[in-house]
Amino acid sequence: MLTVAPPDAVELRSNATFEALMWALSRPGDIRTLPDAGFDAIAETLVDLECSAYADTSEMRERIVASGAMLADRIGDADHVFITALEDAGQQLAEINCGTALYPDDGATLIVAAAHRGQRLRLSGPGIKDATEIALDLPSGFWAMRDLLCLYPEGFDIFCVDGDKVIGIPRSTKVEVL
Amino acid sequence: MSLASLTKDWAATSYGFLDASAKRELRRKMLKAIAVPGCQMPYASREVPMARGWGTGGLQVTLTLVNSASVVKVIDQGADDGVNAASIRRFISRVSGAAETWDTLSATIVQSRHRIPEEIMREDQVLVLQVPNPEPLRGVEPNISIARQMHADADYGKLWLTLYEQIVRKGRIMQGASYPAMVNGRHVMTPSPIPRWDVPKLNMARHLTFLSAGREKRLHAVPPYTRVEPLVFSDRPYQVEDHADLTCRRSGVRGFFMNELPQDGGGSVFEVSDSNLGIKAIDKADGSAIEIGETWYRNGEYSA
Structure with missing residues (x-):
């Protein structure tokens, strides 16, 4: 008879975190709730020794090393990028890995701390019935740069984390700054 | 960092059968699959206690999603009581504690071989389709490296040609199941061998669909409200x-x-x-x- 261990705390947290991330990316603009605030649960859910990751805080760098992932010195070398503060309207992200048309899955996942208020944006594309409007505290220059980088199907996918709330913006989404 | 911090205590089994590292890999690929609808994402495809080709791809996606609050429905050609469907459903339930159901309305995850249920699926439901051959170009290009280049170039001329040849030879399109469909205006996917009847159900659907091929080690996804257009000629409408x-x-x-x-x-x-x-x-x-x-x-x- 098969006996199965009950889920441990990590499994429960990862499962709930992934569910939030999955629905956030499936319905861009929808606000989903993570089981824990901050980047830790997301890193725990996605990053392990098969990944390379970049972070702009020392705590997050320690977290990445502890997961067994390769710590990238440059953003361009990372497939998971954890950013708490965008500099120069996000110009530091200009070298982010956008994959290739042959391998779109090489495009990076950007996890960025951004308050869910401020600049109004209109989103359209897969996952959105017609169009939806959201507010995100990211500089408008960031979206101009994203337009230049995301030559679909190349591009990078964004999770905007505000406390325990997350908004997903995949590369397939068209973002208009209002 | 110490060795102890990188390992965990021995356990006979993992919750949901797959180990944590297998799940993380699938989660990363499932997110990328949602971000590029219809584009096939390679993944490792672990061993599960079932032979490849019997739904292992769908099973791995379901095992990654499932938790003890999930309600799982598994169908095989539309039927809940086929031996393959019943075995998969019982296995998922045993390793995760999820509830089993036959009812589309009460399911949170519907894993399916070759059919989409007739009742409309809701926003909160996930459809997991088992896929034998995820490559729509295989019939016209057996070399998978060249097929990948054709997807990168959005070069689907040979697919259109096979459909045209069917019309010339037989007077109508003979493609029954696995009808190729353009997703989000960019990638052509095979919707797994669902009948033509079911393909319109994926277009601008409310639910999220994963299509996973365990033997071929690739998965793709159709997010909600995504255009899925069967390849048809303007003077030959799509027929179910x-x-x-x-x-x-x-x-x-x-x-x-x-x-x-x-x-x-x-x-x-x-x-x-x-x-x-x-x-x-x-x-x-x-x-x-x-x-x-x-x-x-x-x-x-x-x-x-």
Whole structure:
């Protein structure tokens, strides 16, 4: 008879975190709730020794090393990028890995701390019935740069984390700054 | 960092069968699959206690999603009681504690081989399709490296040509199942061997769909509200199977996808392929308080 261990705390947290991330990316603009605030649960859910990751805080760098992932010195070398503060309207992200048309899955996942208020944006594309409007505290220059980088199907996918709330913006989404 | 911090205590099994590292890999690929709808993402495809080709791809996606609050429905060609479907459902339930159901309306995860249920799926539901061959270009380009380049170039001329040749030779498009469909105007995918009848259900759907091929180690996804357009010529409209006027001999429902049962001495009788819809119709006719959800097809016409 098969006996199965009950889920441990990590499994429960990862499962709930992934569910939030999955629905956030499936319905861009929808606000989903993570089981824990901050980047830790997301890193725990996605990053392990098969990944390379970049972070702009020392705590997050320690977290990445502890997961067994390769710590990238440059953003361009990372497939998971954890950013708490965008500099120069996000110009530091200009070298982010956008994959290739042959391998779109090489495009990076950007996890960025951004308050869910401020600049109004209109989103359209897969996952959105017609169009939806959201507010995100990211500089408008960031979206101009994203337009230049995301030559679909190349591009990078964004999770905007505000406390325990997350908004997903995949590369397939068209973002208009209002 | 110490060795102890990188390992954890020994356990005989993992919750949900797959170990944490397998799940993380699948999660990363599932997110990328959602971000680029219809684009095939390679993944490792671990061993599961089932032979490749029997739904291992769908099973791995389901095992990654499942938790003890999930309600799982598994169908095989529309039926919940086929031995493959029943075994997969029981396995998922045993390793995760998830509830089992036959009812599309009460499921949170629907894993399916070759059919999409007739009742409209909701925003909160996930459809997991088992895919034998995820590459729509395989028939025209057996070299997978060249096929990948063709996807990168959006070069689907050879697919159009096969459809054109079918019209020239037979007078109509003969492609029955696995009808190639353009997703989000960019990638052509095979929707797994669902009949033509089911392909419109993926277009601008409310639910999220994962299509996973365990043997071929690739998965792709169709997020909600994503365009899924079968490849057709403007003067040859897309045609679904001619089942609108057929009646199920057991439940009496009409206008749904049917299984044909050839009879001795010629002729055929028909049974509704979504078997639980038939069961619910019979129970309802017997006076039970059964809720039959809104269906994609009404009176044999697609109308969602």
